[in-house]
Amino acid sequence: MAYMELNIPKRTIMTPGPVEVDPRVLRAMSYPVLGQFDPAFTKLMNEVMEMQRAVFQTNNRWTFPIDGTSRAGNEALLASIIEPGDLVFIPIYGRFGHLLAEICERYGANVHSIQCPWGEVFDPQVVIKEMKKISPKIVAIVHGETSTGRMQPLAEIGKACREQNILLVVDAVASIGGVDVKTDEWHIDGIIGGTQKCLSVPSGMAPISFNDRIEKIILERKKVEAGIATEEDRLYNRTCLAITSNYFDLGMLMDYWSPRRLNHHTEATSMIYALHEGLRLVLEEGLENRFFRHMFHEKALTAGVEAMGLKLFGDAHHKLPCVTCIDIPSGVDGESVRNMLLEEFSIEMASSFGPLHGKIWRIGTMGYSCRKENVLAVLGGLEAVLIRHKVRVNRGEALQAALDVYAAEAKKTIAY
Structure with missing residues (x-):
């Protein structure tokens, strides 16, 4: 049997690991x-x-x-x-x-x-x-x-x-x-x-x-x-x-x-x-700069998730900055949403384990995956897929909320 050369699909990986290299x-x-x-x-x-x-x-x-x-x-x-x-x-x-x-x-x-x-x-x-x-x-x-x-x-x-x-x-x-x-x-x-x-x-x-x-x-x-x-x-x-x-x-x-x-x-x-x-x-980026980058893109992501009308899961005070957990809306098939997000947008997010399996989605903003274009892509893709699943969301608000975070930081940088 002859095997074809590898042809790996291009993905935007927004899981808590592995992430984009x-x-x-x-x-x-x-x-x-x-x-x-x-x-x-x-x-x-x-x-x-x-x-x-x-x-x-x-x-x-x-x-x-x-x-x-x-x-x-x-x-x-x-x-x-x-x-x-x-x-x-x-x-x-x-x-x-x-x-x-x-x-x-x-x-x-x-x-x-x-x-x-x-x-x-x-x-x-x-x-x-x-x-x-x-x-x-x-x-x-x-x-x-x-x-x-x-x-x-x-x-x-x-x-x-x-x-x-x-x-x-x-x-x-x-x-x-x-x-x-x-x-x-x-x-x-x-x-x-x-x-x-x-x-x-x-x-x-x-x-x-x-x-x-x-x-x-x-x-x-x-x-x-x-x-x-x-x-x-x-x-x-x-x-x-x-x-x-x-x-x-x-x-x-x-x-x-x-x-x-x-x-x-x-x-x-x-x-x-x-x-x-x-x-x-x-080390080239610098530890403090790197920690700030993870918290900054987390802020944009969570602002978008909440503006969409979704609820964040867990104790907010002790949230891991590079992992955002979202309650799956009642009556929604979480795996169907994940599958459609992957098939239609080539974006992968994760489910969870044990008592949280089927109850939350997990989005990772880690390392090289922790970028503005990835955050905007996952918010836009998730909103579209949820609409296709008949979920009532605040249409267009997620990306605007995230863009507001990015715009505010840009103004601070220019002012500085």
Whole structure:
């Protein structure tokens, strides 16, 4: 059978991930492949580590990507510090808190969780009170929960974790590169980012960072693997069980990303090029400018959605700036609307999971997708599709409201 050459349709991707890849990143991926120990390539590896530190706002030595999707980063970090029986506390306020719980359970942790309604976040004092009550080894929590479009405040929780000598592991997959994430200032011990969201790099890498508190655990486990653990090591490490995963063993990956360059796997060369360029573009734009851009286009989008007559979902005070959730109007088939938007306008927006499936739409304004033309396109397309579905909307108002936001900002810029 003869297969045709790829012919990929052009889409405007307005989901909470993946998002449109910056053309400069795509160009970087087309460069010739280098050997993984070629000095030209190891120089790029070092630069990726340096740029990740800047984006994560950390001085951690160990800041590098895991080859795999964001979930690979979550698993690598948690698998490398969990011993069977460890108490891990996970406050769950959406789909990806449940994912953290599943990963921890698979590595033998005793998971304790609390939950709040989807669309809300936790008062930090509720989390801190529970921490004091149960004294976990690890608190694992999502920073930006894309399933609900909410963002959990972490500064107080991180401070309390450090005071109580609890490790704080944060899933910042949806927030890194799009909103302010202060790894060191918030006392985050281990953090996972994502490439396919605000960094506008294809899915396939998970930037992570961890501090010396986590490094200490990993090095103790390496001693066990090497058979050189002392009695003091065993007392410190309790069960002294080695990590079961080879691919996600951070101890081995630290050797690979260190100047020793001990072989662990064949590095995904073209993805390193992509991540290098994606990080470079973030820093070229500037973190504060980038955070402002995400909030600015969110403002235009939400103004348009509300002017259309639709209702925004969730706690407005803790909204994740790069994800906007919209209540599906009563009696409307949400999937039919999404399908028509894709078929007629080549625009993709997302549904959600679990208790919110069929109840909300999610529009992502992330990274390269976070642009004026995309915001106007999704508002215009959504209005047209809703009219075709017999939904009463305020015709023409959505685009005008968004344009008002853009015009007001243009006037401020000219005045300045």
